[in-house]
Amino acid sequence: MIIVEGVSKSFTDGDTVLWALKDVSFQIQPGAFVIILGASGSGKSTLLNLLGGLDKPSSGKLSAYGYNLNELSKDGLAYYRFKTVGFIFQSFHLLSNMTAIENVAFPLHLKGVNKSRRTEFAVSLLEQVQMEHRMNHPTSKLSGGERQRIAIARALINDPSLILADEPTGALDSATGIQIMELLYGLSTSGKIVIIVTHQEQFTEMTDDIIRIHDGRISIQER
Numbered sequence: 001m002i003i004v005e006g007v008s009k010s011f012t013d014g015d016t017v018l019w020a021l022k023d024v025s026f027q028i029q030p031g032a033f034v035i036i037l038g039a040s041g042s043g044k045s046t047l048l049n050l051l052g053g054l055d056k057p058s059s060g061k062l063s064a065y066g067y068n069l070n071e072l073s074k075d076g077l078a079y080y081r082f083k084t085v086g087f088i089f090q091s092f093h094l095l096s097n098m099t100a101i102e103n104v105a106f107p108l109h110l111k112g113v114n115k116s117r118r119t120e121f122a123v124s125l126l127e128q129v130q131m132e133h134r135m136n137h138p139t140s141k142l143s144g145g146e147r148q149r150i151a152i153a154r155a156l157i158n159d160p161s162l163i164l165a166d167e168p169t170g171a172l173d174s175a176t177g178i179q180i181m182e183l184l185y186g187l188s189t190s191g192k193i194v195i196i197v198t199h200q201e202q203f204t205e206m207t208d209d210i211i212r213i214h215d216g217r218i219s220i221q222e223r
Contacts, residue, residue, distance in 0.1 A: 002028040002051065002162070002193065007060030008216075009046055020046040022216040024060070028195070028209075030161070033188035035204060036197045038213035044197045045166060047213065051195065052085050052164045053077040065161055086155030088184075090167035092147045094154075096140040100131060103139055104153045125153035129183060145176035152183060163187055163194045169203075181206055 009021040020043045028034055038044040049055045050062055053069055054077075062069045067080045081087075094103045101122045108118035126132045129149040139147055148168060155163060165184060169177030181196075181203050188194040188208075196203075204210050210221040 001030060002064045003061070004051075005061040007050065007057045007062055009043075009050065009055070010058045019216050021050075021057075024216075024218050026211065026218065026220055028193055030193055031188055031191045032193050032208050033185050033206070034193070034195045034209045034211060035207045036195060036211045036213060037199065037201070037204065039199060042213040043216040044213045047211075048164050048166055048195065048197050051162070052087060053080045082158065084161050086158070086160035086163045088148075088151055088155050088163065088165035088168050090170040092139075092144075092151045092171075094139045094147055094151060096138065099136050099138055100142070100146075100150045101126060101135040103150055104157060107154065107157045121157060122153070125156050126150070128156070129153045143176075144172050145179065148172065148176075148180050149183070152180075156187075161192055163192055165194070165196045167198055168196060169198065169200065174202075177203075 004024055004026050007021060007024045008019065011018045011020060024047065036044045036047060050057055050069070051064065053072070056070060065084050067084070069077065069080065072080060095106065098106070101119065104125055105118040105122035108121060123132060123135065126135050129152050131146060131149045131153065134142060134146060139150060163184065168184065169180050172180060184194050184196060185206055212219045212221060
């Protein structure tokens with residue numbers, strides 16, 4: 001599970017201290033599908049970065065799946081991300097010179113997994129996101145919705161417990177966006193925590209809990 005207790009995050013701009021998050025507290029149980037909702041600059045991406053171990057809080061306590069993120073070293077945070085977190089981004093972050101299956105399998109290549117095993121894992125994930133028929137296509141030739149499905153498959157390659165998606169439908173049309181959100185919701189039914197940052201209110205009907213952020217402060221809406 002995830003426990004956030006009194007977390008604040010500040011940045012300095014010269015002599016000025018800017019507070020991106022202010023005394024944030026909440027808990028998230030395994031299997032939850034959560035939306036973080038707020039306008040640009042509200043602090044929602046900062047919160048996602050903290051949960052993903054990309055940054056540390058300025059104060060407060062943040063733990064996820066037994067890891068105390070406040071106390072982890074740089075290498076410890078990297079290990080936490082590698083073992084626990086799958087990231088999905090608005091801009092996909094795929095390697096355009098690689099095919100779909102090569103993109104999905106790439107993290108296993110970095111781990112030293114042999115080619116036959118990483119191909120097997122990648123194919124199974126492409127089947128899960130209904131992209132097996134495009135596995136040998138360069139990602140530069142695919143639609144936005146297809147690339148996002150590939151990005152989701154890649155995020156799942158290490159079987160993470162926590163999926164963090166930053167505006168995953170922001171570059172997609174509304175119909176494709178709904179399909180991607182339904183796909184992400186399905187991941188939570190297997191026990192994973194899925195947390196999605198968005199500014200799109202229409203997706204709130206799909207979620208278990210809504211974390212609304214305004215000027216770094218949150219309110220929790222339970223459904």
